[in-house]
Amino acid sequence: MRSSNTSTLKWRFDINVLRLIGRELISDRITAVYELVKNCYDANAKEVYVEFEDDKIIVRDDGLGMTFEDIRDKWMVVGTDSKRAEHFSPEPFRRRYVGEKGIGRFATDKLGRKLLIKTKKEGHDFWLFVEIDWAAYEQKTNESKFKPTELPEKIEEENNQESGLVPISLKNIREEILLFTDVENNYWFEETSHLSTQGTSLIMSGVRDEWTDKDLEHLNKELSKFVSPFYGKKTPFQTFINSDQHKGFKNLEVRSVAINLASHIAEIKFGIDDQTNEEYQEFLSFDESSGQIKPKRISKPIFGFIQMKLYFFNKEAKAKYNRAYPNKEDRIDGIRIYRDGIVTTPFAENEDDPMKRRDILGIDKRLWQDTFTRIGTREVIGFVEITKDGNPQIIDATNRQDFVDTPEYRALKEIIIDQLDVFSKVKIFQRKRKELLNEASYRESIKDLRTSTKLVEQIEKQNPTLAADLAPLKGQLESAIASSKRNLDEQKKMHEEFLRRENIYLSLMSLQEYAAALAHAVRTTVGQILRMAEFFVEKFPNPKYDSNFKEYAKQIYDDMLTLNRVTDFMLSYAGSNLEFEELNLKVLIERLFHLYRLELEKEKITVHLEIDGNIVLFANQKFFEEVIQNLISNSIKALKDTENKRIKLSGWAEDDHFIFYFSDNGPGIRPEIRDKVFDLFYTETAKEGGAGVGLWIVKTRLESLAGKVKIVENEMNPTGTTFQITLPFSKN
Amino acid sequence: MQNPVQIIIIDDNFRSNDPLMVDLQEKYGDSNVQIFRRPNEGIKYVLDHLSSKIVVLLDMDLGTSEKRGDAVFAEIQEKTLLVTVIIMSAKLQSLSNEELRGFINNHAFSAIDSNASVKTNLPIINKAVNQLSLRVDCALEEWILRHSPEDRDKPYLTLIGGEKYSLNQILAEIRKNTELGLSLQKKILNLTVELLARQKEKLAET
The missing domain is CATH 1.20.5 (Single alpha-helices involved in coiled-coils or other helix-helix interfaces)
Structure with missing residues (x-):
């Protein structure tokens, strides 16, 4: 019952802002609910209920509630964001505000045509109710658009229907007037004796779209990832979905169901070393001997310190998960970044079609590298924890679609992918172990059978x-x-x-x-x-352009030669033998240098080879030969103007791969173009006949051998280039 | 004399002797057509020269280790909306819908195939340059240039707060998209429309 008379309240704001923020920026319904839950979090709520009733959606929390002044002066006044001055919510939780953009309130318009706010502060003996009818705002705008009232008389007088210009000016002026709306909103108070109660309910009626079971399941999934597991313990925040009309959603506690069934869990943290007193960041590494993932320590990364928890699901764990939670396979969906405990905006959106889901961290975009052991987003759930203060260069992009492309963000992405690669090693380790176990069990049974045969023979003898x-x-x-x-x-x-x-x-x-x-x-x-x-x-002809003509004729000729070379390469590939075989590297490399000996002698290049004698690599011979041949021919070009020309190749076995350094003492490659030199058609030796194909072949051939090439610190004096090449002995 | 238009090409593979360069340099002057191979250098140049009239030809694929064209575009747009950007790509058909939407919503002037002939692409660039002169800042610049150099630096406008702005400063504020610049631009437009409405006869004479 209303205990006081209903009064009215007006907000002055631009209706276009409402449209832009409420309907357009909040791209879907799930995001809209999400934004409202964020507001509950900011209000220090411990429990939030998202309820679906007939034609209503209610978001109810036990947070701090609002006063009449809060609603009148802050709640819907554009540009007033009380959260901006203060970054944290009050005691006891001191949560960092996450609804900073102040757009959550406009999400109510996305969900329903009418809004009733019911709110109360602790200690108050009344509930405050405010009604907002979004339709009235829209109607007001539409009406004003066609009413020529309030226009300056002069312009009215001069309005001449024959001119196309006047209506434009009228429209402009009308729009100016329409910046402010005069819709009246009812509010009233209701008495209560429960002084200690507090909280806010947003009751949205005239629900705009139908919510199906599937929609609620999506909502459940998204909300389950709202607070990171690191942070959840510090400040209790639990969301419930409640609906009588949707099966399985009666007071459903929103929680991450998937992580309990993971086959492997790994965590990295940061801290200060007790002994050295130095800050460190942990980083995952795989210990081959024990088959365990163990954290190693590194110094502070450029993007700042992070915490990360990864839950990996191997084949068995996925099967177990699918049995326990049928049709919820998409709950295992990769890694998300949490800032101060709350998921960052780029991950908050909902997308039904898995093919359309954005792979922000690029986990599934790693093309064909390690296809058989690569970890994809469907095998892992991860929580990367950053903070606003500790990782200031990880910034949400203004379009809310990604993060701003900073070197720090790139480095963060790289480290996340590196962490996943540790799980790839687990995968390989397990496959290998399984094979060994199978082999051992066959051998064991052969042994047993032989013993039995001997026994039978003994009995027969006796x-x-x-x-x-x-x-x-x-x-x-x-x-x-x-x-x-x-x-x-x-x-x-x-x-x-x-x-x-x-x-x-x-x-x-x-x-x-x-x-x-x-x-x-x-x-x-x-x-x-x-x-x-x-x-x-x-x-042509025009003497003014003679030098251009000459230059272009030569350029066309050179370009054609390059095209020829590239198509030759493709043809050679078409005829390549794709089989892999065992290669003795020392013998092979020496033979290749021998093939170039005449050219090397002619150019007066001294070659120094230092290769471990017993290295055998399982690879495709033609691919490997092409790598070495292209490196040699690249160096010959680079050494053209150098005195005391030298090429050095030194290689040895390191863990499970062959590593070699290929160096020349030419002019060197500038650090800023080190990544580019492997691009097709990128050349710094055009004058020497370089077409920008050789190093591209080196890179792509090595990739198809599961190897890598990079330019490292030059080992020659005073100038030169050193390529570091790594090749796995066997991918298994 | 009016400030010349600058054509800034941000493309890691664009040849300095490309025939398109010959035509652009002939039309706009050698020193007014520049190539930047690294996106950050291009962005820096554009943002350092916001007081000039600039058309940017921006390649989408700027090399594996560099920002993509859409990120460069967003960075320029964040600072100013008054630089005309033409997107170039060798793979126009493979631009994603998301990218295209971003370009359209943020008013890229056009998207061109970087492998197309000069005959196809030059008119689009010329159109972008011509369009520059239709904008408020450029119209204002033309008008300012009719004043003597001394007058251009004299205080012309005093705000309620007491700050004084010369004509040149007003132009800079508009180009840099500052709050004052935007508000002035809006007022100039409104005033122009109102004046046109009141003096239609004069408009008819022109």
């Missing part, structure tokens, strides 16, 4: 009369041994076949990338040739 009876048993044991041996051989063959297919697959996938890069590069070159040919067509 009791020759039993020979006829024991003969069938002996026969069975022999055939069991033969069959176990066949199984063992079969398994070995299958393993080899798997490796062979994997290698071929990797090569083919790299070919796909070649094709894309090549098509792009060929098109660019053809475009350049086209414009130069066009220049001749349009301007």
